[in-house]
Amino acid sequence: MKNTYKVIWFDDEFKTLRRIREQAFLNDIELFGFTNAEEGIEELKNNIEYYDAAILDGIFFKNAKDSGHAYDDSPMGDVAMELVKLEDRKKLPWFILSGKTSFTKDKNRFAESFKEGQVYDKLGDNVYLSELWKNLKKESDSLEITQLKHKYPSIFSLCSDEYIGKKHFDRILQIVRDIENPSQILNTQDLLNPLRKVIEAMLTKLNSIGIIPDDIRNTPNWINPSSLFLSNKHNDYEHLEEIIHPVIGESFYRLLNLTQDASHDQGTKLGVDSYLAEKKSTFLYQSTIFLLLEIMDWLKPFIDNNSDKTKNLAKWRNKINPLESNENPGSLEGVVVKISENGYATFQPVGSIRTISIPPSMVSKHELNVDQKIKVQTEPSPSGTKTYIKAIIDKSKS
Structure with missing residues (x-):
């Protein structure tokens, strides 16, 4: 994978400057354009770590x-001042690319103050752009964050809207830094939650392309049921073909067992939080990072090669609700196959090998009998791993 560079670009005409965008692309530089200082400065405040460099036109909009x-x-001066203020977070290399003679031929106050008068001519021939790209890469390559991005390209490539989103960049950056500098890891019991956030984002993306069912995603506490589904352990679903590699499915399952247990609101079956609090070593935490990185390294090419939602939905079926009505989602038709002495009845959906219990109160209220055909409304359990009958909405005469 080639080393790429993400560059924030301030130019009110960036959308029409096709030559510059094409030349940047050919040099593995991805430009993110802003026409005005207001929005661009806000982006820098929120995400300066995400970028490898900045390019400023001499004149662009302020608001x-x-x-x-x-x-x-003056908008260029505003951006330049903001870049200086943000240097305690990241000293972002930046360059002036202008076609105005007040910059390229004459002396400009900001170019002189901040860049010793160095301005690249965007209206000149390609030699000026080639020099800009060369110097931009050289300065960016000296940055620690850029070096990490180039060392772990498949990991950081997920930080875009096509995958899990830019908002997870800082989390992933810290995770990678922990692996690079394990001696600086402290308080590991507090470090698993960021991993869980990244896993949640990956699961959300897999749901959006039809790999994980909506019925799972739309239930409370959906993360654990998602890992059960991916590892082919969910009782209510059948994989009709291999959805993801079994190693990845099992990795999701094992990783979530640890990260979910460490979260205070998810229970303490394994006692992960207390275990990490007592341990001086960081091996367990590091092992979870490596497992996460393995999944992330797998994820991008998987999404690229399996983006057809219709095809993905055909790879699994719901064993409980195989004939669920599109007009009335959650409704099932079937037969009462048994009524026990304790008052519970057993409902067998049409076309399903699994059954659902009917509580005694419903059996009594509707005067149900064995072999009676009924139509029920179902709902998932709070954990998302079971299906309950919410109501009986139709029945045949017994």
């Missing part, structure tokens, strides 16, 4: 609502 022709160089 998001501005339109027409930009004429003032």
